[in-house]
Amino acid sequence: MLTQQRNWKPIVNAFEAVLGKNGVVQRREELITYECDGLTGYRQRPAIVVLPRTTEQVAAAVKICNQFSLPFIARGSGTGLSGGALPLEDSVLIVTSLMRQILSIDLDNQRAVVQPGVINSWVTQAVSGAGFYYAPDPSSQIICSIGGNIAENSGGVHCLKYGVTTNHVLGLKLVLPDGEIVDVGGQIPEMPGYDLTGIFVGSEGTLGIATEITLKILKTAESICVLLADFTSVEAAGATVSDIISAGIIPGGMEMMDNFSINAVEDVVATNCYPRDATAILLIEIDGLEVEVAGNKQRVIDICKRNGARNVTSASDPETRLKLWKGRKAAFAAAGHLSPDYYVQDGVIPRTQLPYVLQEIEALSQKFGYRVANVFHAGDGNLHPLILYDNAISGALEKVEELGGEILKLCVRVGGSISGEHGIGADKKCYMPDMFSQADLETMQWVRQVFNPRGLANPEKIFPTPRTCGEAANIANIKQFDGVERF
Amino acid sequence: MLTQQRNWKPIVNAFEAVLGKNGVVQRREELITYECDGLTGYRQRPAIVVLPRTTEQVAAAVKICNQFSLPFIARGSGTGLSGGALPLEDSVLIVTSLMRQILSIDLDNQRAVVQPGVINSWVTQAVSGAGFYYAPDPSSQIICSIGGNIAENSGGVHCLKYGVTTNHVLGLKLVLPDGEIVDVGGQIPEMPGYDLTGIFVGSEGTLGIATEITLKILKTAESICVLLADFTSVEAAGATVSDIISAGIIPGGMEMMDNFSINAVEDVVATNCYPRDATAILLIEIDGLEVEVAGNKQRVIDICKRNGARNVTSASDPETRLKLWKGRKAAFAAAGHLSPDYYVQDGVIPRTQLPYVLQEIEALSQKFGYRVANVFHAGDGNLHPLILYDNAISGALEKVEELGGEILKLCVRVGGSISGEHGIGADKKCYMPDMFSQADLETMQWVRQVFNPRGLANPEKIFPTPRTCGEAANIANIKQFDGVERF
Incomplete structure (x- = not known):
């Protein structure tokens, strides 16, 4: 305006x-x-x-x-x-919504070059006929853009096995913050010199704008099986996650939903697959060669049973698989039906801390008086607590943000991170000092300042500034890190 | 001195x-x-x-x-x-050779923290009893240090499936070029903020010194099988490599040796496994679950046969596997026995270009009058031509370096890279302008200058300087990129 x-x-x-x-x-x-x-x-x-x-x-x-x-x-x-x-x-x-061309596809070398406005799921659609796909799959994949995925280093259900966006980007054509055009990375995974592709992915628009993106595409698995395991305790579900990974099995995805989420989903989308009385369920997708999937399926079922799963159902045909996933994919939307507003948090913890952290989140939920639903990427310890509230009630958002912040601090305390796949943006910059020392933040600021010396590219993101962080005690320390303030 | x-x-x-x-x-x-x-x-x-x-x-x-x-x-x-x-x-x-402590091992979360002087193979030794290993395995792994691996982003036979060093480093404690100590990355794979770990790995000592390194450790595969396939043409071996990957099989390693290397190795270490009349052999290691390895083994054998392999032998027991690998591991040493001196080149090409590039290397070998043995990581297109020469003959080294340079330029021409895993260092900085534009190199220099403004940390590496690059025409352009010259 x-x-x-x-x-x-x-x-x-x-x-x-x-x-x-x-x-x-x-x-x-x-x-x-x-x-x-x-x-x-x-x-x-x-x-x-x-x-x-x-x-x-x-x-x-x-x-x-x-x-x-x-x-x-x-x-x-x-x-x-x-x-x-x-x-x-x-x-x-x-x-970038007019930059929606897939510029080239090279199946032999498993790569595609796209403009940043291309929608995530279009990449898979363009190559699936030939038996390939693009692995990172945020929940928003039918609408989110590849450029945005690059900026935030997006994850998704299948990132447990295949890694987040940064693992799938070979090279970038960039417009730097001064308008210069450069190429970083290339057509092959390993390039000499500094890994500028790596530093650009996840830099949230503060280092420039990607205008051509070379993505890796993967061969579609020969066989896929989805298991739904039903537990009467979160501890048992958490232990199952650890045991599966410890057994050397890396599922394509491994998601957990708590009782609250299960019922929210069944109320809203009625999958009729999720047991409403389960304390937690795990959705485990196993992919690979037919023979490998068959073997791993049995081993996963055994591990679930050994940890006290009441029941394990499985689906191999696409239709039933989709049905099992449907509730998980609709979980955020279902929370929206349960409550006028919800706040999605995004934190990471070491897998072994799952049961402890879920207990602590429950205690925080009680303390603050807001319900928290837990739906998350259990395999890589990437939590997505959904805090339900009503924004019409004055002061609610502030309380909810405080609760969200306490959850993030808990993640950091157990050796985790304040963001798994959603980025820091404007929302979490206050928490950066909880995770990084002054020297660490300053080192990141060096990088920002060298690419973006005038601070014009996406200012007031990622790094804490006094304007939005209320913690007065930290202001003096924080101020000097912020390039925008200085330039 | x-x-x-x-x-x-x-x-x-x-x-x-x-x-x-x-x-x-x-x-x-x-x-x-x-x-x-x-x-x-x-x-x-x-x-x-x-x-x-x-x-x-x-x-x-x-x-x-x-x-x-x-x-x-x-x-x-x-x-x-x-x-x-x-x-x-x-x-x-x-x-760093007195910094050889493994500081901690966390098997549950699959990570180990080590000092930089720790020898690569010690990491695997420390965790193999519990069924884990550290994946990157340069040929020098019994002597090279993790710190050096970090600096050069080292590869190895098993990097086809598991990725080079950068994929196995979670976090670093760094001493920056001004002596400040910072932590980058962390204990979990995805951290918010800029990926400083990624930019540090492969920066060849120009951005500081890593003093504590958090490595990922992987679960040892349940089953491993090594296949040796014997071909009468390089084209057939190259096509086999492409076909295996296209079939969705990613072997743990996939190495090619040409006739010259085969005979060199048999002359020197006498494995008695390698067919001396083969034009090329492939060594293919398949790892995973027993059921998976059995399935993939048969599929790989079928693909080899379909591409005209005369013979495919396999080994699953550790002793015979080691015997099949012995020749490959000794290939560089064997070249040393054949000739007073040899020069190892390291370039990368897209896999599909293998047959063409090997023909061109042969033509260059003839043109320059030096024998070139080819032993390399075929699966990821990482070539290691070994140029044999006698340094006692005046002018030989210069000619050999020229031949090596022509090979690198060939790699770049087909869309590849001037280094796969050995780094740029002092040796290849002249070729950086063949691969990167002026703006691209300048962007890397920005990063170097921000971390290393006085240019004291490993000067005269990676970036071209007039002192060592003879190409006078480029000197004016190159000079402005070099931070050392300017500070």
């Missing part, structure tokens, strides 16, 4: 000269769409939205932002959950 | 105050050991060698180097093949 303090006319003219009138959005009502991403608690309308179609147009747009000293924020589909694409006042949002 | 231009006394005193007299080496004859690493063609004696035992001692040594503006180079076991640990005149070598 254009503010009075600036003369916007020459800026709009400059963007229109490069992108055409259709490539620049500035009407107040059209900008509403862009005022938040999936983290809906924070909102800010941008001044202008631009819609480039090519690398050169992105570079030109970034150069205009530099010329007029305007902060710019890249945005894909806007499904991010940490506010990574949250605009600032007087900022330019560079939206 | 101390030179006259400086007053070395206060420097030596400062080091001795921190490290004790035994921690500082300065006698000319003792320094000879340190004048080169595995790239023996380049030699330079350092001024001083220091031997710290702790992170704090490394930090203190680095601070002394800063105080006296002395370049410093970290060195592990000195087995590197690209001259990454090559000293400069008036430089300090920080040698």
